[in-house]
Amino acid sequence: MKRMELGKILFLLLCASLAVAGVVGAPQTCPANDLGGECGDADDWKGEFFPGIPNIKYEGPSSKNPLAYKWYNAEEEILGKKMKDWLRFSVAFWHTFRGTGGDPFGSATKFWPWEDGTNSLAMAKRRMRANFEFLRKLGVDRWCFHDRDIAPDGKTLEEANANLDEVVALAKELQQGTEIRPLWGTAQLFVHPRYMHGAATSSEVGVYAYAAAQVKKAVEVTHYLGGENYVFWGGREGYQTLLNTDMGRELDHMARFLEAAVAYKKKIGFNGTLLLEPKPQEPTKHQYDWDVATTASFLRKYGLLGEFKINVECNHATLSGHSCHHELETARINGLLGNLDANTGDPQTGWDTDQFLTDVGEATLVMLSLVRNGGLAPGGINFDAKLRRESTDVEDLFIAHIGGMDTLARGLRNVAKLIEDGSLDELVRKRYESFDTEFGAQIEAGKVDFETLEKKALEWGEPKVPSGKQELSERIFQSAL
Numbered sequence: 001m002k003r004m005e006l007g008k009i010l011f012l013l014l015c016a017s018l019a020v021a022g023v024v025g026a027p028q029t030c031p032a033n034d035l036g037g038e039c040g041d042a043d044d045w046k047g048e049f050f051p052g053i054p055n056i057k058y059e060g061p062s063s064k065n066p067l068a069y070k071w072y073n074a075e076e077e078i079l080g081k082k083m084k085d086w087l088r089f090s091v092a093f094w095h096t097f098r099g100t101g102g103d104p105f106g107s108a109t110k111f112w113p114w115e116d117g118t119n120s121l122a123m124a125k126r127r128m129r130a131n132f133e134f135l136r137k138l139g140v141d142r143w144c145f146h147d148r149d150i151a152p153d154g155k156t157l158e159e160a161n162a163n164l165d166e167v168v169a170l171a172k173e174l175q176q177g178t179e180i181r182p183l184w185g186t187a188q189l190f191v192h193p194r195y196m197h198g199a200a201t202s203s204e205v206g207v208y209a210y211a212a213a214q215v216k217k218a219v220e221v222t223h224y225l226g227g228e229n230y231v232f233w234g235g236r237e238g239y240q241t242l243l244n245t246d247m248g249r250e251l252d253h254m255a256r257f258l259e260a261a262v263a264y265k266k267k268i269g270f271n272g273t274l275l276l277e278p279k280p281q282e283p284t285k286h287q288y289d290w291d292v293a294t295t296a297s298f299l300r301k302y303g304l305l306g307e308f309k310i311n312v313e314c315n316h317a318t319l320s321g322h323s324c325h326h327e328l329e330t331a332r333i334n335g336l337l338g339n340l341d342a343n344t345g346d347p348q349t350g351w352d353t354d355q356f357l358t359d360v361g362e363a364t365l366v367m368l369s370l371v372r373n374g375g376l377a378p379g380g381i382n383f384d385a386k387l388r389r390e391s392t393d394v395e396d397l398f399i400a401h402i403g404g405m406d407t408l409a410r411g412l413r414n415v416a417k418l419i420e421d422g423s424l425d426e427l428v429r430k431r432y433e434s435f436d437t438e439f440g441a442q443i444e445a446g447k448v449d450f451e452t453l454e455k456k457a458l459e460w461g462e463p464k465v466p467s468g469k470q471e472l473s474e475r476i477f478q479s480a481l
Contacts, residue, residue: 072409088380090142095386142183184229185222200257238284255302309338328369339379363411
């Protein structure tokens with residue numbers, strides 16, 4: 001019996017040694033959901049988060065492959081630029097890696113394989129690795145983040161900053177040897193209860209100071225990672241009622257806050273563009289930067305026009321009663337168009353649904369403004385969009401982004417058709433041709449007074465007003481789709 005037991009022990013030891021040798025000799029490719037494994041929290045973890053998802057390639061309009069681009073061909077030149085340079089796509093970290101599918105009426109529906117249900121520092125690092133794999137497979141070089149989305153908050157500001165530093169150090173490491181960089185970063189100044197009255201517009205000076213410290217840190221890490229822009233979205237910079245609000249004082253405070261941000265940006269040598277993102281309401285009843293025109297007026301009043309540009313979000317445009325095209329054009333003609341958050345809302349709902357843009361006509365109008373602007377660089381197109389609550393497969397993350405990218409790429413191709421055809425531009429030119437005269441040029445130069453205009457009116461008599469040709473312009477536009 002003893003000999004048999006000894007033989008069994010030797011056999012087991014031999015098997016174990018062979019197993020160890022096999023593990024040591026094999027590359028470390030732990031599955032993404034191996035949360036309890038030895039390499040689960042290791043800094044050099046090399047698991048694959050999206051097994052079975054290939055690098056997404058361009059296959060052309062006839063492709064039936066949902067994991068391929070039909071219209072977006074990154075290196076193809078359109079109107080003198082590569083598509084990737086016109087579009088400068090970016091992935092939103094918060095929707096893609098922190099979106100749970102939860103809503104006011106239901107709990108989370110998305111449980112990605114790599115998640116362990118915590119908001120630990122180890123989990124934050126795992127998400128960052130997933131983010132970089134996602135970007136590589138999608139073929140996108142830019143991403144956007146809120147500070148508290150990529151790293152857990154802390155019990156103190158010092159602890160929160162230390163957490164952020166650790167995750168950012170990993171992001172910096174993952175960037176090496178790639179062209180991946182943040183399109184922009186921002187501070188999350190709307191979730192924590194301290195910001196219930198706002199951040200830069202809070203009635204409490206302690207909250208104002210805390211928000212400034214949080215923005216200071218977020219600007220620093222954006223700069224450290226090579227970010228090209230920094231965004232301010234004032235989700236709680238507004239009011240619920242004017243009865244308890246000193247609106248003038250709050251607006252003054254917000255201006256002082258932004259002035260301090262400009263000064264600090266320059267002090268640390270951050271050359272990125274500072275962006276304001278308008279939204280009319282939600283979560284506040286009224287947000288101070290309601291739309292592009294309101295935001296431009298604010299910047300003009302406080303002498304900040306040369307320091308900021310605007311990040312237009314399409315769903316915010318419709319919430320303010322405008323089209324995305326209107327908001328883009330308003331920003332463009334004021335020299336303020338800096339970035340686009342590409343998404344859309346449902347016309348049958350009245351809130352910010354953050355859906356991926358799939359309407360080719362809408363995308364063509366969007367790209368018409370962007371082309372007229374000469375592009376967005378150093379800004380870009382960020383997909384501030386999320387999967388629907390009912391979409392719960394990992395591949396849905398790819399399918400949604402591919403669809404959004406293809407839609408905007410198709411819009412760009414349509415704009416090229418419109419420009420090459422020239423009919424729409426000619427229709428607009430002819431509509432205003434009476435101002436292309438010598439007298440019209442004098443009016444546009446501000447050299448004609450009311451007395452002179454009155455003389456012309458008496459001389460010319462009743463003016464003949466031609467058709468605006470709206471239906472023809474719409475037919476020309478539709479022919480490019």
